[in-house]
Amino acid sequence: MAYVVEHDRPNCIGCGSCCVIAEGFWELDDDGKANITKAEQLKNGQQRLEIKDKDLEIMKDAAESCPVNVIHIKDKTGKSIV
Ligand code: SF4
Numbered sequence: 001m002a003y004v005v006e007h008d009r010p011n012c013i014g015c016g017s018c019c020v021i022a023e024g025f026w027e028l029d030d031d032g033k034a035n036i037t038k039a040e041q042l043k044n045g046q047q048r049l050e051i052k053d054k055d056l057e058i059m060k061d062a063a064e065s066c067p068v069n070v071i072h073i074k075d076k077t078g079k080s081i082v
Pocket of ligand 1: 012013016018062067069070
């Protein structure tokens, strides 16, 4: 099953935790906020990336480390994982 990672980027505080935990999937941008690398950019500033099963655990770890809870993961049915 594939999963979808959603990032509420406008509310990211740029702590860098996700970038350390899931290096390669996340990076800090020049504006001090994180980006999901290769993410789809949505109009409202949100980011979205479909990931495979093998990447779920590292993305869950990143999401659970976020102090402002702006990283969410859903399965393909829309059920919230994190
Ligand atoms: S852990 Fe959350 S607040 Fe920190 S950089 Fe990542 S998305 Fe932003």
